[in-house]
Amino acid sequence: MKGEGQIQAEQQQPGKEHEMSQKPSSEKDTHRGSGKLQDRVAIITGGDSGIGRAVAVAFAKEGAHVTIAYLNEEQDAQETKRLVEEKGRRCHTVAGDIGQEEHCRRIVEETVREFGRLDILVNNAAEQHDRESIEDISEEQLVRTFRTNIFAQFFLVKAALKHLKEGSAIVNTTSVTAYRGSGHLLDYSSTKGAILAFTRSLAQNLAKKKIRVNAVAPGPIWTPLIVSTFPKEKIEKFGKNVPLERPGQPDEVAPCYVFLASDDASYMTGQCLHPNGGEIVNG
Numbered sequence: 001m002k003g004e005g006q007i008q009a010e011q012q013q014p015g016k017e018h019e020m021s022q023k024p025s026s027e028k029d030t031h032r033g034s035g036k037l038q039d040r041v042a043i044i045t046g047g048d049s050g051i052g053r054a055v056a057v058a059f060a061k062e063g064a065h066v067t068i069a070y071l072n073e074e075q076d077a078q079e080t081k082r083l084v085e086e087k088g089r090r091c092h093t094v095a096g097d098i099g100q101e102e103h104c105r106r107i108v109e110e111t112v113r114e115f116g117r118l119d120i121l122v123n124n125a126a127e128q129h130d131r132e133s134i135e136d137i138s139e140e141q142l143v144r145t146f147r148t149n150i151f152a153q154f155f156l157v158k159a160a161l162k163h164l165k166e167g168s169a170i171v172n173t174t175s176v177t178a179y180r181g182s183g184h185l186l187d188y189s190s191t192k193g194a195i196l197a198f199t200r201s202l203a204q205n206l207a208k209k210k211i212r213v214n215a216v217a218p219g220p221i222w223t224p225l226i227v228s229t230f231p232k233e234k235i236e237k238f239g240k241n242v243p244l245e246r247p248g249q250p251d252e253v254a255p256c257y258v259f260l261a262s263d264d265a266s267y268m269t270g271q272c273l274h275p276n277g278g279e280i281v282n283g
Contacts, residue, residue, distance in 0.1 A: 024222050025249040026054045026083065031061055033087075036262040038063035041115040043107060043160070045069045045098055045152065046125030048077040050223030051173065054250035055122055055257045056080050060087035062258055067092040067111040069125065076224075090115070098125055099147030104155035108163065118163040120261045123153040123195075124173040128188035130234070142187050149191035153198060166210035169261045172199045174272065176219045179281035192217075196272065196283075203270030212269040214260045217283065219276025222247045243278030 042059050046052035047068025053076070056066045066084055068091060070077050077093045084091035092114045096103040111118055126149045131137050153172060164170075177189035178196045196215060203213040220226075220239035226247075227235060239247025256273040259265050272283055 022222070024050060024054075024224075025251045027057045028251045028254075031058060031251075031255070033061035033063060036062040036258060036264065037120070040064045040119040040261075041066070041111065041117050042120035042122060042261065043067045043069065043111055043118065043156070044122040044124060045107075045156070046173075047122075048073045048080055048093075051218065051221060051250045051253050052122075052124045053080045053083070054254040055124065056091070057083050057087070058251070058254040058258050059120075059261070060084040060089040060091075062262070063089070064120070065090040065092075065115050067094060067107065067114070069094045069096070069098060069107045071095065071097065071125075097148075098152035098156070099144065101151075101155040101158075104152060105159045108156065108159040112163055118160055119165075119168050121156060121160050121164070121168075121170045122173075122257060122261070123156060123170070125149075125152065126173065126188070126191075128185050130184050131186065132184065134186055137187055145187040146191055146194075149188065150194045150198065153195060157202065164209075164211050167263070168211045169265075170202065170206075170211065170213045171257050171260045172213070172215045174199065174215045174217045176217055176274070176276045176279060176281060178217060179283045180279070199272065200270045207269060212260075212265065214265065214268055214270065215272040216253065216256045216260070217272050217274050217276065217281070218248070218253050219274070219279055220247045221253055221275075222249055239277065242276065246277070248275060248277055 037059055042064050044052050044056050047056045048070035056068055059066055068080055081091040094107045094110055172195050174195040175192040178192035182189040199213055199215040253275045256275055
């Protein structure tokens, strides 16, 4: 991609979109909302940037109000809020560490207090660290990655469940790495495999409540997480090894979340969609 090499001071995880010289695309001009999520309320973790921002904007186009949860990327979060409100929908922002159960409860409580309901939970936030060897992964990093990527999903579902009702939807972000692995992202890919199993198991657990649980497994998508993870030489090659020979954009992934959150996917639970540039994972 033209411009990636210009972004090389490694950012703090999960990265800041406003510092990227080659900005991700958050909104498809061709997306015309048709009320698929009219007046529903969604929580989107990692909603300040990347895939989370694109999902927030797409949900707003479909009529949803959203809460976006993020770590500390205040400038990015305010831009997402602006984009959502530009669509005539409301956006509540909550900063903090989703790896802590108390904070996850706070996200849910603030959402219900702000909007009076909760219909959709999008567990999207994640962190990853490029390491040559398992010997390079500290206990601190391992625990931190699992807390952010999978513990938070347990915490948020626990907190949200009493507010969700028949017809509600949970959408979890896993990854292509859950299917094919990743030699340099050992802890990250392990959490993504856990998310896949969590999705399938939770779908069975909540089926009688008529709450659907599905997942999206993106391939190489151009987000702040990429530039905060990899060195220049890897960024320059990022996404070139898939059949479409390019990284995807967040707004190419967001329609998967709209579909799974809406009644269009009313007969789907425990499933996973694969916007990954053509890599066959048989999943």
